[in-house]
Amino acid sequence: MNNTINRGLIALSFICLFAFSTQAQTINNSKFGKGLQFMAADSSFSLKFGTRFQLLYQGGQNPATQEWDDRFLVRRARLKFDGFAFSPRLKYKIELGLSNSDIGNDIPDQTNNADNIILDAVAKWQMTPNLELWVGQTKLPGNRERVVSSQKLQFVDRSLLNSRFNLDRDAGLQLHHEHQLGQVVLREIGSIAMGEGRDITVNNTGGYGFTGRVEVLPFGAFKGDGDYVGSDLEREQTPKLSLAASYDFNDNAVRQRAQLGSFLSDTRDLSTWFVDAMFKYRGFSAMGEYANRKAPDGPVVLRDEAGKVQETFVTGSALNLQAGYLLPSNWEVAGRYTDYNPTNATGLRAQNQYTLGISKYIVGHSLKVQSDVSLIEEAGREDRTQFRLQMELAL
Template structure:
């Protein structure tokens, strides 16, 4: 799960120049501020000029991770230290408060990977989000650009605001990730307290930072969230742990349906391109369903998710050396719960299981993971210590124990 990919020197130097330029530009804005500048830990630095024609907020964060793997059969122990994530974020409004934007850059090796269709060389991919959002009316908004698709709840929750060190096996195998396109959102009240949110996305279907023409079809995603008891405090239906300590029970139930027509990558927006050794590109229409729920009350939280991905065909690429590249299809379930004590220590449990729909034609592995997590929230999700220990059962390999410890700092 923790693989690093090294870029070439030319790509790295280009990244550094871009990042230095962004920092200097933002620094100049703050120095020359004539109207209003805000700064506080965990909320970034916000600047608004005297004429209020725009605003910009800059924030940064990183995660330092230690991970150790003990393989039971061979009694081998391997470990590593790495910067799991490092991000730069810019957001605000332009011209009018109803027109907002977000830019998020990933600057750790884990955020990089080839964005070129041919995959013949390394293309730095530092752009995670670059999206503009227009709040057209009280109930309607339109998003245009690159950002997360409205997929499973666990994926939409920011990696800064997770209950465990990292996301589950369900998310690792089935999530929709990011894509480039347009999203339409509508929110309305239902009854006395209920809230209903609906989202529709039309995107390219090949993931983030693709710079070539469309190699397959398009991706269509529909998402619906129902909150029968009203909104959570501080959007708590999309962050881990009950840091808001909801005084009354709060529940959110979500449903996602995604159809990636003529997908060219193993998991739709993610994975290798499924092509033969002679370059012939295969396609497969992938359909994905997610059902999830979040429940919080007085420090206690529960989140459950079910996911299923299937393909219209069982075709996969057979290479000259006898290897195969398969589309990842199958189902998964993830259940997790935790309790946050008044001293802001939390204990949490998680169970995840993944199963292929067909052992011969699916790239999914039958596996189960049991996880016990401990967290200390020093300043909410902006400064925290997290650790967990997992027992990982893998059908095609030796079972193992996994230990992780991570420090999160978000300015």
């Protein structure tokens, strides 16, 4: 049944695209990497359609067998629609995920109530010049690395900090405010969401999720919104810095990682702190993040008769530091260090990861080839190495 629905949504997307292309008035500024752009003849709405995919090869030596394990897959495949409706003050964004990695990661173990093909479906109303209301499903204002699009990452994929503690997407309301004091840019974001992740199709199981974020840009705004783009492709001519902190409280969370992971048999209140920074100057970029998640009543939900943990929320802390330099030839060399320390009671293993990445940007982040190699140190296990090579193509 779900496959039928998914195929229907995909077919509907292409039917809509064909209808717009034959009946709408085309704007003559479409170019590679910017999607197809359309405007209604009466200017009552606009539409930009884009598509992108990532092809990934991943391999590494298996410490247990001493053999090379590898795979080749479509890491991401997306359809994206955005524009305005009725008035330029009312914008919208729809993004659909088509690959198994997009759809299959977060299907609950116990109930088939998550329709993960829908990544974003959000309306954005510009209430005042400095205040915007978002309604629908989209990324929560958590850690910077998660809000950065997967198309615009500095490495093949996000860090271990992000995979363990990010807030991901959720459905609800967000308020975005921005103002300026001299050259200093200040941003405040508040969110109330369902707390269980994207497009859950049953009644709310636990409580709600409440998120707040504050950003300070002491040297002014980045070119091209570069504070949420990996690498310094704009080659900032003056130093640019963004400092930020986020806090999320998930009341009676029911999933292992708040908005992500398996549904558990009991709930916990989860509180998560993020502190992050982005710096760019003349091709050099650096980003740092710290995350800390706690469950005041203890993260463990279920143990077996021997006392082994069977169900637990993922709590603990993590640190991620990364930096890179973009050469005039648009080759970039970057390094990343990630330290992950789960709460002892969870029984999860601590990890350190050291990553070296080399990227070639052919048309910015719209056409690029990225590779990285990581040394993974995991408590209680033999060290292992992972190699990845990925191509990104976005129209």
